Amino acid sequence: MTEAFSIGIAGLGTVGVGVVKILQTHADMIAERAGRPIKIVSVTAGNKNKDRGVDISGYDWADSLDNMAQDTRLDAVIEMIGGSEGPVKGMIENALSTGKHVVTANKALLAHHGVALAKLAEENNVTIAYEAAIAGGIPVVKTLREGLSANKVQNIYGILNGTCNYILSDMRETGRDFEVVLKEAQDLGYAEADPSFDVDGIDAAHKLALLGALAFGVEPDFKGLNIEGIRAVGFDDIKYATELGYRIKLLGMASHNDQGYMQTMEPCLVPINSALGSVESVFNAVMMDGDYVDKVMMEGRGAGEGPTASSVVADIIDLAKGNGLPVFSVATNKLKSVDWQSFEDVESCFYLHLKVKDEKGVLAGITACLDKENISVDNFIQRGHDSNGTASIIIETHATNAIAINSAIVDIEALGNVQGKAISMRIEKL
Amino acid sequence: MTEAFSIGIAGLGTVGVGVVKILQTHADMIAERAGRPIKIVSVTAGNKNKDRGVDISGYDWADSLDNMAQDTRLDAVIEMIGGSEGPVKGMIENALSTGKHVVTANKALLAHHGVALAKLAEENNVTIAYEAAIAGGIPVVKTLREGLSANKVQNIYGILNGTCNYILSDMRETGRDFEVVLKEAQDLGYAEADPSFDVDGIDAAHKLALLGALAFGVEPDFKGLNIEGIRAVGFDDIKYATELGYRIKLLGMASHNDQGYMQTMEPCLVPINSALGSVESVFNAVMMDGDYVDKVMMEGRGAGEGPTASSVVADIIDLAKGNGLPVFSVATNKLKSVDWQSFEDVESCFYLHLKVKDEKGVLAGITACLDKENISVDNFIQRGHDSNGTASIIIETHATNAIAINSAIVDIEALGNVQGKAISMRIEKL
Numbered sequence: 001m002t003e004a005f006s007i008g009i010a011g012l013g014t015v016g017v018g019v020v021k022i023l024q025t026h027a028d029m030i031a032e033r034a035g036r037p038i039k040i041v042s043v044t045a046g047n048k049n050k051d052r053g054v055d056i057s058g059y060d061w062a063d064s065l066d067n068m069a070q071d072t073r074l075d076a077v078i079e080m081i082g083g084s085e086g087p088v089k090g091m092i093e094n095a096l097s098t099g100k101h102v103v104t105a106n107k108a109l110l111a112h113h114g115v116a117l118a119k120l121a122e123e124n125n126v127t128i129a130y131e132a133a134i135a136g137g138i139p140v141v142k143t144l145r146e147g148l149s150a151n152k153v154q155n156i157y158g159i160l161n162g163t164c165n166y167i168l169s170d171m172r173e174t175g176r177d178f179e180v181v182l183k184e185a186q187d188l189g190y191a192e193a194d195p196s197f198d199v200d201g202i203d204a205a206h207k208l209a210l211l212g213a214l215a216f217g218v219e220p221d222f223k224g225l226n227i228e229g230i231r232a233v234g235f236d237d238i239k240y241a242t243e244l245g246y247r248i249k250l251l252g253m254a255s256h257n258d259q260g261y262m263q264t265m266e267p268c269l270v271p272i273n274s275a276l277g278s279v280e281s282v283f284n285a286v287m288m289d290g291d292y293v294d295k296v297m298m299e300g301r302g303a304g305e306g307p308t309a310s311s312v313v314a315d316i317i318d319l320a321k322g323n324g325l326p327v328f329s330v331a332t333n334k335l336k337s338v339d340w341q342s343f344e345d346v347e348s349c350f351y352l353h354l355k356v357k358d359e360k361g362v363l364a365g366i367t368a369c370l371d372k373e374n375i376s377v378d379n380f381i382q383r384g385h386d387s388n389g390t391a392s393i394i395i396e397t398h399a400t401n402a403i404a405i406n407s408a409i410v411d412i413e414a415l416g417n418v419q420g421k422a423i424s425m426r427i428e429k430l
Numbered sequence: 431m432t433e434a435f436s437i438g439i440a441g442l443g444t445v446g447v448g449v450v451k452i453l454q455t456h457a458d459m460i461a462e463r464a465g466r467p468i469k470i471v472s473v474t475a476g477n478k479n480k481d482r483g484v485d486i487s488g489y490d491w492a493d494s495l496d497n498m499a500q501d502t503r504l505d506a507v508i509e510m511i512g513g514s515e516g517p518v519k520g521m522i523e524n525a526l527s528t529g530k531h532v533v534t535a536n537k538a539l540l541a542h543h544g545v546a547l548a549k550l551a552e553e554n555n556v557t558i559a560y561e562a563a564i565a566g567g568i569p570v571v572k573t574l575r576e577g578l579s580a581n582k583v584q585n586i587y588g589i590l591n592g593t594c595n596y597i598l599s600d601m602r603e604t605g606r607d608f609e610v611v612l613k614e615a616q617d618l619g620y621a622e623a624d625p626s627f628d629v630d631g632i633d634a635a636h637k638l639a640l641l642g643a644l645a646f647g648v649e650p651d652f653k654g655l656n657i658e659g660i661r662a663v664g665f666d667d668i669k670y671a672t673e674l675g676y677r678i679k680l681l682g683m684a685s686h687n688d689q690g691y692m693q694t695m696e697p698c699l700v701p702i703n704s705a706l707g708s709v710e711s712v713f714n715a716v717m718m719d720g721d722y723v724d725k726v727m728m729e730g731r732g733a734g735e736g737p738t739a740s741s742v743v744a745d746i747i748d749l750a751k752g753n754g755l756p757v758f759s760v761a762t763n764k765l766k767s768v769d770w771q772s773f774e775d776v777e778s779c780f781y782l783h784l785k786v787k788d789e790k791g792v793l794a795g796i797t798a799c800l801d802k803e804n805i806s807v808d809n810f811i812q813r814g815h816d817s818n819g820t821a822s823i824i825i826e827t828h829a830t831n832a833i834a835i836n837s838a839i840v841d842i843e844a845l846g847n848v849q850g851k852a853i854s855m856r857i858e859k860l
Binding site for chain 1: 459463464465561708723724725729731737739740741743755
């Protein structure tokens, strides 16, 4: 058997410890698959003496991130710390500059600095592997970059944040509203104390930016991404969506067609019986639509120690075999820098939820506003007023676009009988 | 850009032509992804002058399979003919022996001769790539062999034959019986004139044998596989299964656990709302269950020009990049030759369908036979007798195993009031 592939692991949180566990329990099997043993040379983390449930006594303790990055014994540094700026970014640059591969789950870092880091990797004949950064245990990076490499990918749809999907599933099952479910999830440790990163769609958008880059051969552009989270989704919306045959999912979408490149992260309605509609709770899923292969769908666990570490170790095995690939499918000088188009004029059906004062003429006013924008109604539900005299009007439109919907909403709100904000969501029939 | 990767394509049927189309339409994109151009040097097929809808005038015409196999200009031979014996096998051996990679969609050949061919490939420092052999456009070989390489895979479930899944879906939707739907599928060209290969489960079993080998690091063993097709599934079974909350699917299953290695191909009931239960019509799907990653599911098109050619070209790109892998994940001298255990004593719930003479004491007799084998009943449906005085009894059992079920059926049939053969199918709750 040839020389071991030597690694240092920076960060011994949930995922870092998971990586150590897999490499310990499956050492022989992994050596067979990699064609050589994987050797953990050194580890480092904030606290050397914390009991992490794995034996790390056989590994050197690196005194600093930079010491690990510069350790000439290492073939690769496994960055399991996270965060898009500061010392972690410095360490990765240091490791790449000194000819080491980097394996990371750090979507924020790659979404913001991916191209610069990929260039640095290329200059040093190494690569950055990040299967674990998108959809946890689901090998979606490998599928896009290699499995579907014969295709011009046209569309990607992704359920990319387990916390959001869990909250939306739980709201539906228990009939509770967002704030209540979020609070419970925080108490149980399923959601962060500051949940913004998850529920406002930022984490999922980091992943979508990387998926778009991989799929279309373009530079990831997080800044150009429309991002809407799930805070505005009420239980009543989930209930009405179910009545119309849909589930509400925080859906990432990226498209490349004659209109250009588009990406958006927003809550959408998808058919209950569709492949994405049946993805519940913490599960993640990605649907890729290639010009020759048609639709390929993958589903699995998007987070957690085992699934995420599974992807990290798969990357390590690939690197040990010598299968290093360009970070974003093609060399950085082949990556296109594109203007991302808005999804606003992309045709789709829409869900509209208006809370109105239950008084004469309201309906006529609303339908006139829709008519003005050439929006025609496919399904209509009106539910009788509550104690405040407020009724809910639910409209499923035929195909239109967000520009028309938003104009209609402005006109409808100007009628003066709408209470609070109108809710509109895209319906993706997939 | 480095030297072109030169290939010869043997066979210009649907898939062979699809490969030519992709390489022509996406030449530049593929060259970027492969890091070098892919060059079709020569082609061959039964009839040189047939119009195939693609321009092949720029390629040499190889006068024989052996001439192509021995063409020293080629880096790889793309075998798109099929068949497990005869000249195709000889050509592949010839190509491997003379140091060429082989890309193929030929599951029959690999299920029967995979290990010998893999050894020959190893001796000559080349490999055999066969993503297209299993589940068409779904990159399941890559996922098992690379994406989930950190895992000991414990279970695989696959819907691997589009013709069977189409027939079962169509029976359910139209209320027609197997023979009627099959006849129509044949008339429409969806099923072969001799449908046995598909509907008797042989094609799907070839694929399962390869999946098992890949997942568990064992030699593929087609001969050791229990194979049952879908001919015995009636529309009434599909109807009763629906009533109980299930779909009937021809399901390939392979497991590795404390009881050993097991594989079987048989019609099973799966929950309607499960990931596999919602795979309809010609679609294929594979669910893989790894010890760290948990379940990963993939769904897509299992056949057809575009999807199958997509997988073939992905393999070609991999080889052009130098990413050749051992045929079955690990070197052949590491492959285990195992005794495949029967699925008979694996615990699961069962579906039983008995047609009985509607007379006194029948039910008491049947339940006594089940009691004797410690089989307890979870759901029971009796549907009134037809004009022949025959009633249908449908039983969903609690967990038991096939040995108990088969013994009970022998006893029940001996009671003398059962008409025709009792139908039993495993229920996989996934």
